[in-house]
Amino acid sequence: MASNEAATDQKWLRDFVAKNRIHTFKIGTVDLDGLWRGKRISSDYFVDSVAGNGTFICNILFGWDMQDEPIPDLAYTGWRTGYPDINLRPDLSTLKVVPWEPGTASVICDIHERDGSPMELAPRTLLTTMVSRAESLGYQPIAAYEFEFYLFRGTPRELATRHWRDLEPLSEGHHTYSVYRDTGNEFLIGEVRRQLAEYGIVIEASNSEHGPGQFEVNLHYSDAVQAADHALLLKHAVKELAVRHGYTASFMAKVRPGWAGSSGHVHQSLCSEDGSPAFANTADPGNLSDVGGNYLAGLVEHAAELTALFLPSINSYKRTEGGEWAGSSSTWGLDNRTVAMRAIPGAGAAARIENRIAGADANPYLVLAANLAAGLDGIEQKLTPPAPVVGNAYELADGKAPRLPESLADAAGRLENSVFARKFLGDRFVEHFVATRRWELKQFAAAVTEWEIARYL
Numbered sequence: 001m002a003s004n005e006a007a008t009d010q011k012w013l014r015d016f017v018a019k020n021r022i023h024t025f026k027i028g029t030v031d032l033d034g035l036w037r038g039k040r041i042s043s044d045y046f047v048d049s050v051a052g053n054g055t056f057i058c059n060i061l062f063g064w065d066m067q068d069e070p071i072p073d074l075a076y077t078g079w080r081t082g083y084p085d086i087n088l089r090p091d092l093s094t095l096k097v098v099p100w101e102p103g104t105a106s107v108i109c110d111i112h113e114r115d116g117s118p119m120e121l122a123p124r125t126l127l128t129t130m131v132s133r134a135e136s137l138g139y140q141p142i143a144a145y146e147f148e149f150y151l152f153r154g155t156p157r158e159l160a161t162r163h164w165r166d167l168e169p170l171s172e173g174h175h176t177y178s179v180y181r182d183t184g185n186e187f188l189i190g191e192v193r194r195q196l197a198e199y200g201i202v203i204e205a206s207n208s209e210h211g212p213g214q215f216e217v218n219l220h221y222s223d224a225v226q227a228a229d230h231a232l233l234l235k236h237a238v239k240e241l242a243v244r245h246g247y248t249a250s251f252m253a254k255v256r257p258g259w260a261g262s263s264g265h266v267h268q269s270l271c272s273e274d275g276s277p278a279f280a281n282t283a284d285p286g287n288l289s290d291v292g293g294n295y296l297a298g299l300v301e302h303a304a305e306l307t308a309l310f311l312p313s314i315n316s317y318k319r320t321e322g323g324e325w326a327g328s329s330s331t332w333g334l335d336n337r338t339v340a341m342r343a344i345p346g347a348g349a350a351a352r353i354e355n356r357i358a359g360a361d362a363n364p365y366l367v368l369a370a371n372l373a374a375g376l377d378g379i380e381q382k383l384t385p386p387a388p389v390v391g392n393a394y395e396l397a398d399g400k401a402p403r404l405p406e407s408l409a410d411a412a413g414r415l416e417n418s419v420f421a422r423k424f425l426g427d428r429f430v431e432h433f434v435a436t437r438r439w440e441l442k443q444f445a446a447a448v449t450e451w452e453i454a455r456y457l
Helices: 003-020 043-053 123-136 156-161 179-198 224-244 290-310 364-381 408-416 419-425 427-446 450-456
Strands: 024-030 036-042 055-058 085-090 104-112 139-153 203-208 214-219 247-250 264-272 332-334 341-344 352-355
Touching (some): 003 043, 024 043, 024 085, 036 055, 036 224, 104 224, 123 139, 123 224, 123 364, 139 224, 139 364, 179 214, 214 224, 224 247, 224 364, 264 290, 290 332, 290 341, 290 352, 290 364, 290 408, 290 419, 408 427, 419 427
Parallel strands (some): 024 104
Antiparallel strands (some): 024 036, 055 085, 139 247, 203 214, 341 352
16 A cells, blocks of 8 residues: 555544544454454554554464364364464455444454465455456346344353253244334344444344244345445344343354244345346346346256355254245245245346345355355356246155255265365365364264253163
8 A cells, every 4th residue: 555545544544533432443354154253453553553454363263163162184274383373454444333332443354364365265255256256247246134033031141051041032922023022122123223224234124033032134235245244243233232131142043943943045136337237127027137047047056065155054954944934945936935046026126036045144255155156157157047936845746856955964065076166166165164064063973962861861
């Protein structure tokens, strides 16, 4: 960066700090499990140094699991490498004042290796690469997330002391879309909407969902990277705001067998270079455009190979078992919520495709990167989608539609052996991600569950 540009940025940042009385910047990056990890930095140090040069952090961020246990035998890093530093480089376009933390601002960072090169394993880098690929084909990806999550009475510490047993949801029973029941929950859900709006993340709508204490929020659409950024910050913010009221928010895919699973459906479309909606079909609004059909075909074609990114944990597959309002086969349909890919055609910008496979537990950057890789391949190869499913996709006879992987082990194997995934996501990323999933499988295999004790003791 030229010295005059650096000086201009510093002045702008100092004005920002003074105007908003910022004393702390919380900065971080997203890891493979979708957790936001980083540091809190004093405002002076951020303005004088970190904003331009970044800050260093141990690359263990990509060498351990979500419980901070180091994963052995990873090619990227380990005890043999000494866990050296990587560089967190703030993306100042993500700079926001945190409304519920007076004097605090947040920034999302990209990751660079010590030599300055972008880190290939970083989910945000992977998504940015897929966006660049779309732009090279003349398209701008647009996306919007909708999340389901549960709220439980008690802070995470209080629930942990009870070993996560006897969970008491914020509300009882199944009251989907109940305006009356939502009134009683508005003290918390309403604050989430208002605080997020002030944070620059617009929740278009919220409602109670099918599970007790379960809620859904729908985010406003934006470009793909910003959509993933907003998804990350929303999940983080919901947890922080819930704790302030003495509650715990969970985006776990399946909390209990009899309760609805929590999805992370992603709506997506493309804009052409002139800004027009590429999926819109003015001549036949009941169907997607040819480009939209090609993109849809790519999503269906590669769904099974990418399932490990959509369903990344052992628990993820409990949500897709049976008719659970989640895609469980390589299928699509017109405004059909039993298929994997729900086509929502139209004559204008609302024409889009909804991927219904991903759970709320999935990493939004990896989900969007995988969708773009598959959809753009469909466009490049001019793929044609199979016949749409009319009716209940869960009741399709065997052989009528390929089933998606039904376990993390199967999904990891499909990803590992995917020529397509390796071509577009990279050998290094695929091998590293698969290794982390196999570690998760190994940890689960060694665990003694309450089900086993109750059944066999």
